[in-house]
Amino acid sequence: MTDALPYSLLDGAIVATHEVRISPFDRGFLFGDGVYEVVPSYNGKPFRLEAHFERLRSGLDALQIADPYPRARWLELVHELIAANGGGDMGIYLEVTRGTGRGRDFLPEADMKPTVFGFCWRLKEPQPASLQQGIAAATLEDIRWSRCDIKSISLLGPVLLRMQAAQQDADEAILLRGDVLAEGGSSAVFVVKQDRIVTPPPGRERLPSITRLVVGDVLDALGLPLDVREVHRDELLAADEIWIASSTREALPVTRLDGKVVGTGQPGPLWRRVFEEFQALKKREAG
DSSP states (O other), rough: OOOOSSEETTTTEEEEEGGGOOOBHHHHHHOOOOEEEEEEETTTTEEEEEHHHHHHHHHHHTTOOOOOOOOHHHHHHHHHHHTTOSSSSSSEEEEEEHHHHOOOOOSSSOOOOOOOEEEEEEOOOOOOOHHHHOOOEEEEEOSSSSTSOOOOOOOOHHHHHHHHHTTTTOSEEEEEEEEEEEEETEEEEEEEEEEEEEEOBBBTBBBOOHHHHHHHHHHHHHOOOOOSSSHHHHHTTTTTTTEETTTTTEEEEEEETTTEEEEESSOHHHHHHHHHHHHHHHHHOOO
């Protein structure tokens, strides 16, 4: 992620980013009491925005926070934010917290007004080395909480896991709960063996990934079946190809896992087909 662009969203208004002020008594600051979304935008057009709004609403419902805006107003605000920052390709961060209280109490005050914050940054093309050589990942035990289906702003677990992965010279953590694959530290994971593509199913232990669904659409377009089921450690370690997928990294090949090569040690042929069709799908939907 790079620097925030000059204009941000705060409680229904577009304001200069350097003028954004949020109370330290906001429950997002004190408790991590809120949810967020990251939406890619290509050519000034948000990508799969409706799916992101649905996941945001689901997270708000789970936290019993009232959605601060009707869908039409959300659409207006996102497009205003994109336009204020000049359009083009960007990442959009949207956060909703329970709001600001009079002090600090685990039990929320009644009728709190949610805080809404958003900002943008310029998306960069994937590094050529990542596409030509793949990236490294490390398998780590999943230390996060039991409601990973909520895109919570409480991200200390993923922060610690990403730091641990970086200490092992890895670009991503691939998380295991016992013998079962959970997901990436901030990504969905796909495993390929003998041309069969597998990804774990939705559940409380993993986020309902929008990009996982996009990759599913890409595979449909290519006529490649996707097997959605639990994946075990031995399957992961014996994979011919491993991919990670997220909103701003799209789909990247993992060619080194725990210091050992995956498959041939180069991005695999199925990933290359997926990557090319992913780019074509983006262009179609961005007009």
